[in-house]
Amino acid sequence: MTKFERPANQSAANQAARGNKGREVYARCHKAQPAAAEGAEKGDKKIAYKIYKHYLTKNRCYKTGKKLAKPSGIVVHSTGCNNKNVTRYVDMAELGTVSSNHWNRDNISKCVHFIIGWSPALKQVVIVQTLPLDICCWGCGSGSRGSYNASHIQFEICEDGLTDQAYFAKVMETAQWLCRYLMDMYDIPAGKVVSHKEAHANGYASNHGDPDHWLKKFDRDMGWFRKNIPGSTGDEEGTGDSGSGNTGPISKLQTVTQKKDASLKGTWTVSDPTGAELRYGAGASKYASMGNLPKGTKVNCYGYYELDASGRQWLYVTYGTKVGFIAKSILKK
Numbered sequence: 001m002t003k004f005e006r007p008a009n010q011s012a013a014n015q016a017a018r019g020n021k022g023r024e025v026y027a028r029c030h031k032a033q034p035a036a037a038e039g040a041e042k043g044d045k046k047i048a049y050k051i052y053k054h055y056l057t058k059n060r061c062y063k064t065g066k067k068l069a070k071p072s073g074i075v076v077h078s079t080g081c082n083n084k085n086v087t088r089y090v091d092m093a094e095l096g097t098v099s100s101n102h103w104n105r106d107n108i109s110k111c112v113h114f115i116i117g118w119s120p121a122l123k124q125v126v127i128v129q130t131l132p133l134d135i136c137c138w139g140c141g142s143g144s145r146g147s148y149n150a151s152h153i154q155f156e157i158c159e160d161g162l163t164d165q166a167y168f169a170k171v172m173e174t175a176q177w178l179c180r181y182l183m184d185m186y187d188i189p190a191g192k193v194v195s196h197k198e199a200h201a202n203g204y205a206s207n208h209g210d211p212d213h214w215l216k217k218f219d220r221d222m223g224w225f226r227k228n229i230p231g232s233t234g235d236e237e238g239t240g241d242s243g244s245g246n247t248g249p250i251s252k253l254q255t256v257t258q259k260k261d262a263s264l265k266g267t268w269t270v271s272d273p274t275g276a277e278l279r280y281g282a283g284a285s286k287y288a289s290m291g292n293l294p295k296g297t298k299v300n301c302y303g304y305y306e307l308d309a310s311g312r313q314w315l316y317v318t319y320g321t322k323v324g325f326i327a328k329s330i331l332k333k
């Protein structure tokens, strides 16, 4: 019975998320703004996100207001439009210049619960909640078996030109954090987090390819996305994977300003006899290691790098499903 009395996942991330769930319920019951959600934690890095709340009350979906009882899953979308500004969709002047095509208009027949994108005013990636969580969104259309609009929380990620790795890393990390936040709120397993493309394959959405087409540009897929949701374990996916944290997220940095040098692009080999630590950021003292890669290990660099406090160059590299930084001085091309 213990299994049912105690949450199986007692990790710090899960506990923090459960705390947020309590705060959210409190806020909802007291008709107050929810507290800024914070506390997702993996490794020794703490990341806090604020959720801006701005319901699109003029949108036809909001006006229809069909009740969503208890969501059983999450659908991840990306916009399919080369405009990373969240103000393309959300009329929040504090976040930047609002596009005349924003979605808070009564002739718009699509809407989701959250939109993740770039704030030109704040110069950072932000999360905006655009619908109450107890209203069905109009996000994925329908397929041969029905529609996840009736059962799933859904969010959009604003696409850019699909080549900026730093932006990609930041929005995916933010999206993974948002999934954890919602998963803990509604006891949703990671396996129930699907892309629009997968929702279509399951028979519950229109025929779209997002955001898998974007993930593919950086050699990633929805399996990677689910594995890197903070605190996600193999059990949640039903794969038997122990979830040891061996599949690092793309970036653990709150803000990433990566420099690029095309000549760094290519395969590099660990040359130091003691191996190389693959770190969450550029700097040995500041950032934790995801693991030691022994001498001879090959990693791939797309040309991005960062300098640490003492001016040492760190390459932004991928190793299997892990992505992180290694000091260039202990790598050989």
Ligand SMILES: [Zn+2]
Binding pocket: 076, 077, 078, 139, 140, 196, 208, 210
């Ligand atoms: Zn979509």
